[in-house]
Amino acid sequence: MSFLKASNFKLAVYLMTLLLIACGTQKGTVTKKSIKKSQELIGIEFSKQKIDTLQEYLQRNKKGYDSLRKYPVADEVFPAILFDPIPRGFQIPSSKDTILTWTVTDTVQMPENMSELAFFAIPKLASLIKNKKITCLGLTQFYLDRLKKYSPKLECTITLTEDLALDRARQLDNELAEGHYRGILHGIPYGVKDLMAVEGYPTTWGSEPYKTQRIEETATVVKHLDEAGGILVAKLVSGALARGDVWFGGKTRNPWDTSKGAGGSSAGSGSATSAGLVPFALGTETLGSITSPSSKNGITGLRPTYGQVSRHGVMSLSWSMDKVGPMCRNAEDCAIVFSIIQGKDEKDKTTTSIPFSFNPKMDVKTLKVAYLKDDIEKDTTKGKANLLKALTTFKKMGIEPMPVHLPTDVPYDGFDIILRSESGAFFDELVRSGEVDIMVEQHKRSRANSLRQSRFIPAVEYLQANRHRQILIEKMHQIMKDYDVLISPSFGNKQLVITNLTGHPVIAIPTGLDDEKLPTSLTLVGNLYDEGKILLLAKHFQEVTDYDELHPEGYD
Known part of the structure; x- marks a missing residue:
């Protein structure tokens, strides 16, 4: 390696x-x-x-x-000190509703206009594959062609894994012909953020110093998807060293308005999924890089509980904050992908063996739901009207959310020390060698400058920040222990910082378009290791609305 x-x-x-x-x-x-x-x-x-x-x-x-x-x-060596997100008195959720299989119907028909396939959710694509209405090879070639056609416009792809994908598709067609069906992901193409290693291909981390880097190993999450029958078609853009949407080859574009960027560092995964260049993709988040591009590109993104998905073979930015999660068309697709990638990995000591518990038939009216009343009322973003409309929809679904408030007596300005210290350690040699100077962005808020300034953070302050983080964990637990789901704005409040520090899972779901015809969203926060509840509420919300079915024009 x-x-x-x-x-x-x-x-x-x-x-x-x-x-x-x-x-x-x-x-x-x-x-x-x-x-x-x-x-x-x-x-x-x-x-x-x-x-x-x-x-x-x-x-x-x-x-x-x-x-x-x-x-x-x-690089794969973690510090001897590992982050534990579990607060005092926390009870691990019951796993009695764990989903082991996904139903694939035989009722889906091929669309008259092939371009409509680009925006089919996973179960519909799976039905076409399983019932041999399209071959794995045909579907794979369809998405490869779309990637080649639209990636130059969106600047969302770093490497096509075309040879790997076509060989894999032929193999899976042969297996299907022999009666071996791997499950709902059999023959489904996908992409990954280019922080994830794939043997035989560059893993660039979106950054000039590493654009020819090859890590001759495959990330655990990619192995899980491959074993389930997924077909990797592309390594998608990561903002340079997991920051923003600028990489060594340009700036990833939002397909709803290509004059705008695609958001946080899982920009390629957000842009490509939104434009129908892949059915789904994997992203990573340390401080908003799944939820931000999911929100801005109008897709659904799940950031799991810290430690629920292996990071082996994935670039580290912050050992105690990094997470890997799915970015998909809707919540059900997120549940499908998450069920496959989550779980214990001996190569990642932070992972857990807590199973995924999800019952899509559970009555959502039994969920205990809260909402951030003050944060929603003070929301100044263009998505506020859609957020208020979504609250009305939840009430029509039989849910009466209770008002709660985020902790205020917390030193929020000090927590950035944690991310910056850990990233500075991981990229120690990059800074000392001077190669950090060849990164594309060199302004005051660039990743390059962030890595340089990390050298000036004393260990004492890093540890003090983590002591305050423990207090924050306990305060957040006192809020969440009485609820299954917390409704929050996606932007403009402290929720994003808090939940990334405490390790709580969240899902960002679309809520329509603003007056500029750009996507808006809200975020559902769940309890630790209980992704199932936020996925359940998101799924039912999407069943009574059509926001998740919207897609940008010009990609048909």
Whole structure:
């Protein structure tokens, strides 16, 4: 495996001494002058006498950092300290309603206009495949042709896996002819965000320094989908090192309005799924990169509970915050894909063996639902009218959501330290080598600059931020313990930050179009390890509305 070489835990990167070194040394020697200057960066001040006593100690620390860097460690190695999202007194949800199989009907017919296939949900495509109304090869070629036609316009694809896909499609057609049907994903094409390794193909992480990188292993989630009969057709754009929608080849476009970007770093997955270039895709989220592009591109995106889906073979940005999830046409498709990719993986120590519990026939009126009353009333986005309309729809469905409020006495401004510290550790060598300077974006808010400034975060502050994170986990549990689902705006409030820190699952679902004919959405938050409840409510909402069936014009 051709992984980058980085130090092991690397929290030492954040120690104050690195501040001292950055501010002034003489041939690797920590000077009293550098110590004194460094104090301004970390908001602390020692007397001259104390600085005298520190000098030798800090020089010894510097020697330790140099020693760590002599021992390369592969990217898949997590820190010895693992994040645990479970609050005190939390009860693991019951798994009595676990879905093991999905029904595939024989009633779906081929459309007269083949382009309509592009916006079929998974069960409809599965029916066509299983009943041999279209071959796996035919469906795969159909989506490959669409990718070739529209990707240049949307700048959403980094690598087509065409040879792999066609060979796989022929194999699955042969299996079907022999009576072997793998299940609902048999012969269904899909794409993945190009943070996920696929043997034999580049894994670029969307960034100039890695655009020729090959990791000769396949990510666990891709293996799961392949085993279920899925056909990988494309590695889709990740914003550079999982930031935004700008990558080394351009800026991924929103198919509803190509003058606009596609949103967070799973931009390619959002854009391609929205435009019908793939039936579904996988994305990753650390701080909004599934929910944001799903919302902005008018699709449905599930960000699972932290640890429910393996990240083996997936680029790390923040070991304690990264999640992998499906981006699909609707909630049922998300449930199908999630049921296949979730579960324990010995190659990812953060994963759990808690099964997926989902009963689509459960009466939604039995769900205990809350809503963020203040956040919705204060919403200033163009989607507010559609959000209020959605609340009315929930009430017509027999649901009476109760008002709740997010925690306020929390140091939200300090939590970004966690993501920035961990990303700085993972990309330690990129910064020290200077290759960070060749990334496309170099402005103040770019990933390149974020990685540089991470070197100036002391370990003490990183750990203090995580102590406050534990308090936030307990506060959020006190809100969620009495409810199954929490209704929230998708943008403009603290929900996105909180749930990414606490590990709660969310699903972003479309709520129509605003006055500029751009998609709007809302977010449903669930309890830890209980994706089933938010998927259930989302599915029933989509059964009584048609927002999930809208798609951008010009891609027929």
